Each structure stands twice: as C-alpha cells, then as structure tokens.
Amino acid sequence: DTEVTQTPKHLVMGMTNKKSLKCEQHMGHRAMYWYKQKAKKPPELMFVYSYEKLSINESVPSRFSPECPNSSLLNLHLHALQPEDSALYLCASSRGGDGRVDEQFFGPGTRLTVL
Amino acid sequence: GEDVEQSLFLSVREGDSSVINCTYTDSSSTYLYWYKQEPGAGLQLLTYIFSNMDMKQDQRLTVLLNKKDKHLSLRIADTQTGDSAIYFCAETSGTYKYIFGTGTRLKVLA
Numbered sequence: 210d211t212e213v214t215q216t217p218k219h220l221v222m223g224m225t226n227k228k229s230l231k232c233e234q235h236m237g238h239r240a241m242y243w244y245k246q247k248a249k250k251p252p253e254l255m256f257v258y259s260y261e262k263l264s265i266n267e268s269v270p271s272r273f274s275p276e277c278p279n280s281s282l283l284n285l286h287l288h289a290l291q292p293e294d295s296a297l298y299l300c301a302s303s304r305g306g307d308g309r310v311d312e313q314f315f316g317p318g319t320r321l322t323v324l
Numbered sequence: 325g326e327d328v329e330q331s332l333f334l335s336v337r338e339g340d341s342s343v344i345n346c347t348y349t350d351s352s353s354t355y356l357y358w359y360k361q362e363p364g365a366g367l368q369l370l371t372y373i374f375s376n377m378d379m380k381q382d383q384r385l386t387v388l389l390n391k392k393d394k395h396l397s398l399r400i401a402d403t404q405t406g407d408s409a410i411y412f413c414a415e416t417s418g419t420y421k422y423i424f425g426t427g428t429r430l431k432v433l434a
Contacts, residue, residue: 213366215366240420242420249427250426250427251412251424251425251426251427252367252412252424254421254422257420257421259420264420265420265421297364299366299367301367303420310355310372310374311355311416311420312357312369312372313369313422314369315359315366315367315368315369316366317365317366318364318365318366320364
C-alpha cells in the first residue's frame with residue numbers, strides 16, 4: 210500500500226462547529242505532516258509529527274489541534290475556525306529522518322470551507 | 325525570507341518539450357524535488373535530485389541542477405495533455421521542512 214488517504218474529501222462547517230480531518234498511511238512511515246494550501250499558492254507547513262511526537266508547529270493558531278494516535282494515523286481537530294481558514298488541507302508522510310532522501314508522499318487533501 | 329521562485333505560467337504544444345525553471349534559496353539544500361499537482365488533488369512526487377548531482381534522467385523527465393546559480397530545471401519530453409498541471413519545486417536542507425516554490429502552471433495545447 211503506497212498511498213496516503215484523507216477523509217473527508219470535502220467539509221463545510223460554521224464558525225462555531227467542531228470537526229476533525231483524518232489522515233492514514235500504511236507505508237510504515239514515521240513522519241506525518243499537515244499542510245494548508247490556498248488557491249494558486251504552494252503548500253504551507255503547519256505541523257510535523259515524528260515517531261508520534263509533535264516535532265514542528267509552525268506557529269499555527271490554537272483553533273487547529275493536531276493529534277497522532279498511532280504511527281499510521283494523523284488527525285487535525287478544528288474548532289472556532291474563521292472564513293480565512295478555508296483552504297485545501299493536505300496530509301503527507303515520509304519515512305522519517307535518517308540522513309537519506311526523505312520523500313514526502315501526499316494525500317488527495319480535504320477541501321474545507323468555513324462559512 | 326526569500327521565495328523559491330518559479331515562472332507562473334508555461335504553455336506548450338502537445339509533443340513539444342517543456343522546461344520548467346526554479347531558483348532556490350538555500351545553498352546548503354541537500355535534496356531538491358519536483359512535484360505535480362492536478363486540479364483539486366494532492367501533490368504527486370515526480371522526481372528528486374541530490375545536491376551533488378548535475379543531472380538526473382527518469383523516462384520523459386530530465387532534471388538539471390546548477391548549484392552555483394541555485395537553479396533547478398525540469399524538462400518534460402514529448403509533453404502530453406495529461407501533463408497539464410501545476411508543478412512545484414521544493415528544497416530541503418534537512419529532514420521534514422520543505423520549502424516549496426511558487427508553482428508553475430503548465431498548459432499543454434492539443
């Protein structure tokens with residue numbers, strides 16, 4: 210299995226809602242990532258988990274809360290979002306740092322719209 | 325900080341070669357990647373090159389690296405309509421953090 214899956218594909222939520230995005234991989238990768246991508250822009254790194262521990266938080270607002278329940282799963286919990294948070298949220302995974310090339314493999318993304 | 329620069333748009337005819345350019349920022353970058361993104365989809369890894377290489381060929385794809393000028397290019401031979409997408413270069417000097425280029429939209433005309 211060489212793919213990263215994400216659910217849901219699309220999500221529409223109000224500013225008072227709580228929702229979660231899910232990401233899964235079964236490639237034995239030990240690093241997992243959340244990115245945010247606005248239209249016609251490159252992906253922006255949000256969080257990195259390495260060996261199930263939060264390794265990088267790119268000063269993301271606390272209304273985004275990541276969780277890594279195990280080495281195959283990565284969640285992004287959303288609460289009290291703003292309309293400007295509407296974007297494509299991409300999950301990625303990689304083997305994990307050992308000095309060798311560490312390609313990131315991306316999921317198809319969740320298209321989030323905040324009303 | 326500085327952006328990893330790419331030209332915004334490229335249009336080619338089917339069957340021609342496409343060359344997408346990227347100027348990166350960190351001379352200590354160890355790996356440089358090319359990704360393809362089709363509309364509404366995630367990023368698909370196309371190829372990568374290690375910083376001590378000048379060239380890498382992979383079927384229709386040729387990557388050239390000029391480390392002195394921090395210039396990376398991706399040549400797609402015999403470009404097809406299915407190659408129409410946005411192409412991102414990315415650099416990394418360590419684990420985890422990629423710096424993505426601004427993206428080039430390739431349009432292939434039949």
